[in-house]
Amino acid sequence: MSDMLTIGDRELTSRLFIGSGKYSSNAVIPAVMEASGAQVITVAVRRVDPEAGQENILAHVPKSAILMPNTSGARTAQEAVRIARLARAAGCGDWVKIEVINDNRYLLPDNFETVKATEILAAEGFTVLCYMSPDLAAGRRMVEAGAAAVMPLGAPIGTNRGLKTREMVRIMIEELDVPIVVDAGIGRPSEACEAMEMGAAAVLVNTAVASAADPVGMARAFGRAVAAGREAWLAGPGAVSELARASSPLTGFLGE
Amino acid sequence: MSFYDVLKSVDMASVASALAAATEADVLRALASERPTRADFLALLSPAAARQLEPMARRAHELTVRHFGRAINLFTPLYLANHCVNRCVYCGFNTHHDINRRQLTLEEVEAEARCIAATGLRHILLLTGEAPRTSSVEYMADCARVLAKYFASLSVEVYPLDEAGYARLLEAGIDGMTMFQEVYDEAAYLPLHPGGPKRDYRFRLEAPDRACAAGFRQVGVGALLGLHDWRSEAFCTGLHADYLQSAYPSVEVNVSVPRIRPQTGGFQPKVEVGDRDLVQYIAALRIFMPRAGITLSSRERPGLRDNLLRLGVTRMSAGVSTSVGGRATGQSDPGQFEISDDRSVAEMAAMFQSQGYQPVYKDWQ
Ligand code: SF4
Numbered sequence: 001m002s003d004m005l006t007i008g009d010r011e012l013t014s015r016l017f018i019g020s021g022k023y024s025s026n027a028v029i030p031a032v033m034e035a036s037g038a039q040v041i042t043v044a045v046r047r048v049d050p051e052a053g054q055e056n057i058l059a060h061v062p063k064s065a066i067l068m069p070n071t072s073g074a075r076t077a078q079e080a081v082r083i084a085r086l087a088r089a090a091g092c093g094d095w096v097k098i099e100v101i102n103d104n105r106y107l108l109p110d111n112f113e114t115v116k117a118t119e120i121l122a123a124e125g126f127t128v129l130c131y132m133s134p135d136l137a138a139g140r141r142m143v144e145a146g147a148a149a150v151m152p153l154g155a156p157i158g159t160n161r162g163l164k165t166r167e168m169v170r171i172m173i174e175e176l177d178v179p180i181v182v183d184a185g186i187g188r189p190s191e192a193c194e195a196m197e198m199g200a201a202a203v204l205v206n207t208a209v210a211s212a213a214d215p216v217g218m219a220r221a222f223g224r225a226v227a228a229g230r231e232a233w234l235a236g237p238g239a240v241s242e243l244a245r246a247s248s249p250l251t252g253f254l255g256e
Numbered sequence: 257m258s259f260y261d262v263l264k265s266v267d268m269a270s271v272a273s274a275l276a277a278a279t280e281a282d283v284l285r286a287l288a289s290e291r292p293t294r295a296d297f298l299a300l301l302s303p304a305a306a307r308q309l310e311p312m313a314r315r316a317h318e319l320t321v322r323h324f325g326r327a328i329n330l331f332t333p334l335y336l337a338n339h340c341v342n343r344c345v346y347c348g349f350n351t352h353h354d355i356n357r358r359q360l361t362l363e364e365v366e367a368e369a370r371c372i373a374a375t376g377l378r379h380i381l382l383l384t385g386e387a388p389r390t391s392s393v394e395y396m397a398d399c400a401r402v403l404a405k406y407f408a409s410l411s412v413e414v415y416p417l418d419e420a421g422y423a424r425l426l427e428a429g430i431d432g433m434t435m436f437q438e439v440y441d442e443a444a445y446l447p448l449h450p451g452g453p454k455r456d457y458r459f460r461l462e463a464p465d466r467a468c469a470a471g472f473r474q475v476g477v478g479a480l481l482g483l484h485d486w487r488s489e490a491f492c493t494g495l496h497a498d499y500l501q502s503a504y505p506s507v508e509v510n511v512s513v514p515r516i517r518p519q520t521g522g523f524q525p526k527v528e529v530g531d532r533d534l535v536q537y538i539a540a541l542r543i544f545m546p547r548a549g550i551t552l553s554s555r556e557r558p559g560l561r562d563n564l565l566r567l568g569v570t571r572m573s574a575g576v577s578t579s580v581g582g583r584a585t586g587q588s589d590p591g592q593f594e595i596s597d598d599r600s601v602a603e604m605a606a607m608f609q610s611q612g613y614q615p616v617y618k619d620w621q
């Protein structure tokens with residue numbers, strides 16, 4: 001069965017995206033990618049230093065992976081646009097995760113600025129993925145502005161609190177016609193699985209893997225959980241019922 | 257309302273009594289809190305909390321890994337000048353000290369920049385004493401233009417400026433600043449600063465406000481530990497950082513935790529701040545402000561720095577020289593203070609890696 005995720009002009013078999021910001025060494029990244037099966041890795045442009053040789057994070061990204069530079073550190077649309085252009089000029093490709101954050105206490109994204117940046121970058125031919133606070137109206141604006149996917153947060157970045165925004169994300173999945181990637185907050189494989197069971201197109205994980213005692217083992221667990229959740233979604237979960245339902249109806253004898 | 261008003265509203269006598277009265281139960285409650293309050297922070301700084309160092313350290317470690325990962329930012333200070341009109345009793349650059357005063361020319365700045373950039377560092381902190389006529393805003397802006405070729409981000413630790421001064425630096429490419437209040441207790445502040453513009457306690461205290469208003473991206477605050485009761489000073493520092501984070505949500509707030517060091521002049525600190533105290537301070541700060549940066553300077557000795565790495569610190573200096581132009585010329589004037597950790601950038605990086613941490617050289621541009 002082929003169940004590809006299409007974003008922009010790329011087709012993906014894995015629905016797990018990996019973040020690269022918090023590892024003890026960039027050298028573990030290839031093992032994490034391999035164990036998880038992830039094909040997409042997000043890299044903070046603010047940390048990319050092409051002159052840094054082996055310290056340069058890009059040196060550790062597997063050749064086959066899709067690089068998704070992110071604009072973390074940007075506080076305005078203008079800064080995000082500048083960073084995205086810089087990333088493209090540095091050879092990071094055309095994918096960009098727009099991240100505009102104006103709040104250093106909870107690191108919640110600024111949806112308004114994100115819409116503005118999306119408009120500009122999509123027009124310049126970027127494949128734009130928008131990190132956002134889950135909100136249907138803002139998600140629609142991002143899609144109208146040309147977003148290839150929207151990435152609502154499950155909980156604030158780095159909290160490992162899980163899918164706290166479940167209802168909002170569920171509505172976005174139902175209503176928006178682009179892939180919904182749950183980004184941030186997912187702390188356990190079971191939560192990633194839950195997001196996929198709900199119909200999310202993919203899940204992005206960073207802290208949960210990077211802060212695990214065994215990041216490679218945790219990456220593998222996430223890869224499996226995401227695949228399991230996807231399979232469950234495709235299989236169409238049975239309806240939830242409050243009362244136990246007898247498998248043969250009690251009123252069947254009444255006939256048609 | 258600036259931080260001056262916030263601090264004025266805090267009754268320091270009741271801070272002292274709350275510190276003394278905190279119980280172990282208060283400390284445990286603070287440790288378990290999802291969103292620690294000022295009262296919780298106070299409990300974590302109290303003598304009672306000194307008996308809970310291990311659980312505090314664990315919580316601080318866990319929060320730090322969660323929010324910052326196993327990565328640590330490296331930077332180095334660059335002393336542009338040691339001219340100073342102030343008379344801070346604890347400082348080697350005190351105007352009364354007979355030291356060789358100099359200021360780097362732009363050529364010398366460039367030579368220093370080349371030496372630092374060759375180590376891989378991309379973030380630097382520019383320092384001067386307080387001498388607005390020699391180390392003017394325009395001079396700093398000129399230096400910034402030279403340095404921009406070599407570095408991704410420039411910060412200053414210089415005398416307090418007015419908002420227009422900060423705006424001018426921002427325009428020149430400097431977007432971070434650190435301002436040590438040194439002592440938050442105003443009554444204790446004055447005798448330590450017997451002469452010069454630094455006697456204006458309020459103008460200094462409100463400098464981070466003005467930098468934020470001017471649009472700076474990153475501000476740092478700190479008290480110089482050893483000049484006054486460390487627990488109440490730590491409390492005020494935390495309040496300052498917390499206030500800035502709330503008042504200017506888009507600004508990244510850092511806290512430095514410097515302890516006083518020997519310098520020309522031989523000032524003897526009044527208050528002993530031991531290693532255990534420093535650990536308690538850092539852990540309390542991390543628990544109170546899970547997302548604030550915490551900076552540890554080379555004032556601390558290598559072994560201690562290695563261990564503090566896991567407790568909440570997110571930025572460390574490396575390859576430090578506190579004398580003016582020390583790197584390119586190899587000459588070593590007496591610096592502002594003696595450093596305890598003279599490891600090079602490469603040595604620091606190797607230490608981080610051996611402890612399972614990634615050294616980050618560039619974290620913004
Ligand atoms: S601490 Fe700063 S202001 Fe005070 S004497 Fe030293 S250099 Fe001058």
